[in-house]
Amino acid sequence: MSQSATAVDPYALSRDELTALLADLGQPRYRTDQLHAWLVRGVDDPAEMTDLPVALRERLTERFAPARPELVAHTVADDGHTHKLLLRYPDGEAIETVLMLYPRRATVCISTQAGCAMGCPFCATGQAGFRRQLTAGEVVRQVVVADAALRSGGIGEQDLPEGAPDHVTNVVFMGMGEPLANLPATLATVRWLHDPDGFDLSARGITVSTVGLVPGIRKLADLGLPLTLAVSLHAATDDLRDELVPINVSHPLAELEAVVREYRQRTNRRVSIEWCLIGEVNDDDRQADELARIARRLRAHVNVIPMNPTPGVRWKEPSARRTKHFVERVRRAGVEITLRDTRGRDADAACGQLLASYTLGAGTRLPAAVGAAERVDLRQLGDGDRS
DSSP states (O other): OOOOTTOBOGGGSOHHHHHHHHHHTTOOTHHHHHHHHHHHTTOOOGGGOTTSOHHHHHHHHHHBOOOOOEEEEEEEEGGGTEEEEEEEOTTSOEEEEEEEEETTEEEEEOOSEEEOSSOOTTOHHHHHOEEEEOOHHHHHHHHHHHHHHHHHTEETTEEOOTTOOSSOOEEEEOSSSOGGGSHHHHHHHHHHHHOTTTTOOOGGGEEEEESOOHHHHHHHHHTOOOOEEEEEOOOSSHHHHHHHSGGGGTSOHHHHHHHHHHHHHHHOOOOEEEEEEOTTTSOSHHHHHHHHHHHHHHTOEEEEEEOOOOTTOOOOOOOHHHHHHHHHHHHHTTOOEEEOOOTTGGGTOSTTHHHHHHHSOTTOOOGGGTTHHHHHHHHHHHTOSOO
């Protein structure tokens, strides 16, 4: 049958919107539960929804837009415990999703934008630039793909490790894009994930990462859920953060710190500080000391992740000695700090790397990296010898 001009992606609809769609088709309310249950299990083809009347399945086929993403690349690392997926939507846009398996836990790292407009010069996604927002349905579908893989025990021809969970337990909004720059889709996805009749994820099992969009953090707090907020800090002084995280020019550290403190007070949820440790850029003692002061004031936990080498970015990870020194210096200042492993390094699992490997020539310098690196280098020289 021909598709209606009002065709929609069912994953972009809330429970109330699904009910309204079915009511428009003359269906009773209980059909919502049946339809929603199929969607949660990853079935979006009405022809496969066998407990619905045939006539309704035909009508839904007319109303549902073809929006299922195609798996166009799949890399595996960590003995099958990290799976990096490149998913392409029907309009040809591709994004990245990562499934990470742990004992009794399956975490999906999802994207909210195709590309990113934040322009952080060390990030492959930021280098590639912003292309478009993802819809709520396109964000939710990433979790659906991962959940279906866990249910089936494999992705494509690749079996998942024995003992892997059979469903998604945690979701982190840390893939491509800035979640709070696509706030409608992010909030709608959180509601989908937290729905007790849907994925039924604990709010504490959902982490939203941001580079520091202050208005978005307040909107996230308005949900009234104890979501984990992860702030990608990467620099603890305004001069360096202006270069590494350009949004800092609009929302400097003092403003960001104030809204993070407000978030903690409103949600009673400890905030995490994310720190991509870049060799000879933000791994010095001054940054460690200032980071410790901020973390103590916010009572935040710090996660340090050594930089994954990325095509087009000349900055590299710090030495093991420098990494250990940085972490221990922050810890001695009374801060809870964790050195995260760089899972999936051999699977291009750092944000944006798989796409970069497909679209960039090795060693190419991309526009956002030009200028920032030179300015940071000049400032470092002006600071004199490193400690």
